[in-house]
Amino acid sequence: QAQVAESGGGLVQAGGSLTLSCTASELTLSDYSMGWFRQAPGKEREWVAATDFRNTTTTYTDSVKGRFTISRDNAKNTVYLQMNNLKPEDTAMYYCLADRSYIKIRAAVGAFWGQGTQVTVSS
Numbered sequence: 001q002a003q004v005a006e007s008g009g010g011l012v013q014a015g016g017s018l019t020l021s022c023t024a025s026e027l028t029l030s031d032y033s034m035g036w037f038r039q040a041p042g043k044e045r046e047w048v049a050a051t052d053f054r055n056t057t058t059t060y061t062d063s064v065k066g067r068f069t070i071s072r073d074n075a076k077n078t079v080y081l082q083m084n085n086l087k088p089e090d091t092a093m094y095y096c097l098a099d100r101s102y103i104k105i106r107a108a109v110g111a112f113w114g115q116g117t118q119v120t121v122s123s
Contacts, residue, residue, distance in 0.1 A: 002026040002112060004098050009117030012086055020081040020117060022096030027112065029098060030074040035105040036081045038092035038119075045095070045108065049081060052102040059106075063089075086121045093118050 004027065008020040022034065035050040049070040051058040058070060069082040079096060094117050099110030 004096055004112045004114045006094060006096050006114040006117040009094060009119045011120045011122065014087055014121055014123050016086050016121070017082070017084045018086065018119060020083065020094055020096075020119070022079040022081075022098075022114060024077055024098065024112075027098060029072065029077050029079055032098040032100055033102040033105045033110075034070070034072070034079045035097040035108070035110065036070060037095045037097060037108060038090075039095070040092040047106065047108060048094070050102065050105045051079075053100070057102060083119070086119075088121045088123045091119060091121050
């Protein structure tokens with residue numbers, strides 16, 4: 001069964017860094033547009049970053065611009081979210097999403113969601 005899975009979350013102090021990974025089974029992620037989303041307690045899931053399968057279009061929500069970077073390692077079939085200068089408001093469950101359509105990624109209606117990895121930023 002094709003699926004994606006996140007890892008790399010944890011507890012970090014404000015100003016610190018974490019790198020989240022999204023790996024896949026029975027999917028070749030280089031064929032897919034990818035997105036990262038997050039959901040904080042009591043809040044709706046929000047889009048964080050996205051890249052199309054060609055890596056020609058990469059976008060970020062305003063609150064993470066200049067701090068987060070989405071990237072790929074096709075040899076490892078992995079997509080990353082490098083998060084620097086973390087803030088307490090970045091605390092959330094982080095999810096990756098894969099779909100062949102970049103539009104569906106941005107609309108959060110893609111085909112393959114992971115189960116999430118928790119990021120907690122202490123002040």
